[in-house]
Amino acid sequence: MPVRGVRVEIQDLTHRYSARSPLTFEKVNLEARQGEAIAIIGRSGCGKSTLLHILAGLLRPTSGTVKLDDVLVEKPSPRWVMMFQAPHLFPWMRVSQNVGIGLHFAGWNDTKKHERVAEAIDLVNLQEFAENNVQDLSGGQQQRVALARSLVMEPELLLLDEPFSALDAFTRAAMQRDVRSITKRLGINLVIVTHDIDEAVLMADRALIMAGSPGKIYDELEVDLPDPRERQDPAVQAMRARLMEAFHTAAGTPSPDVAGSNGSDEPELEEGESSKPRIEIAGKSAGIGSRK
């Protein structure tokens, strides 16, 4: 399933839900290279999920434009596909039917569809469950089906809206690793909205920090780390600390002292607990240039 990424260009994007409601975010500008993975982090309510819905063509902006290789995003398309927080699989279908539903919508014939579906199911390692009903699968397996359902469309841009937040720590770590490796292998652009700073460091090439009301992109950091990225790697932890500081600076909240730490403020992958420092963690402040 070779895919070519796209150049994503967001220009002066502003959104409000209705004429009388306040702005969700304003004047958001962003450019992403072909195949680049971008994480957008920020507190709840800063508009990051709304931004993602606009990128998916599921919402219209109040003003501004989103272009993928100069094609204006105005409605959903198999070229840009979104994966949601919950898998939202169709429970009356088997795994293979769920994975192939987008191809069915696109009018593919059965033979070609079966080939492509099998390929996508292979990618997420669910071959032995292909003919199972999706209700028989675990939460992690269901999210893999949702990933395969997105990948089968061969999107140029994959949008993830906190897709792993409901999973246990082990499954989440595996999914983060697998999604990054698959999208990099296929050359797919990735935009992931997350509360989880670790997730941003482990999955993105660049992290954007959104804050404020209306939301704005306050800062961005290149996450220039080699793959595979391991949570315990000192370089990963240093990047995590930088991102945490940048986030707290943007949010105007005190930052915990995480620079150079071994991640002791977060539980590691044990006992199914959250492995991630949530951005609400308060502590000592640290400064990094904000570019407002």
Place this chain on the structure above:
Amino acid sequence: MTSVVAPAGALAFPHLKSPGVRRLVYGVVGLSIMLIIWELGTLLLDLNPATRTFTTFGPGPTFRAFPTLIEDGSIYKAVVASGYRMGFGLFIAIAIGIPIGILMGRSKRFREMSNSPFQLLRMISPLAWMPLAVIVYPEWDQAIIFLIAIASVWPIAFATAAGLAKIDPAWFKVARNLGARATHMLTQVMLPAIAFDVLTGIRLALGVAWIVLVPAELLGVTSGLGYAIKDARETLSYSHLTAMVLVIGVIGYFLDSVCVVLIKRYSWHHRGA
């Protein structure tokens, strides 16, 4: 020492481990009890000289009447005539009820506007429409089909609306995200999601229609199961009358069983998450 306590059912029928066999055996036992009660009732009638003439309602004369009713085609003709009215009426109810239910489920405005009139109409006994139907429709058949349709449409419409209310809105968002058009939304998302509720509504409608059909056929028409009962009563053929009543029960039970099978086939709710 470990003690094993067998469930009550297992003690009563220790060999009935297979659910299918157990259901069959229990069904046969239940029907046998019904037959015994029927026969006992007939014996009671036989004890009193004033009621002895009604013993032809008993199971013996009833079952003996079947060969004659089958041979002269009475059962076949009655079932075909009733089946036509029932099928046509139910078809109209489904064709009207499902779209109305979808509208009620999808449009809050329509739901709020239609709730009072529909609840009001639903509460009118279907047979209360009979005089109006007889005036409006030139043929009895049409009037009966109208009565069946108006009796059956409400369970279908309300069950469809209830099914839609339970749909996860995210399914529509996911489908739209994957390029679904309006027809896909209907055939791939909406209808499979509500199939269980729609079929449950149809099952209820079938019961109502079957109940309305027989009294409706007691008036005016010269064919059908209701007419056959009336005719048997007028000719004092009590064994034929009970035989026809039995046919009505058996067909109703069969149709309900078909609905149960379909509901099981299209239900996805029973699966373990």
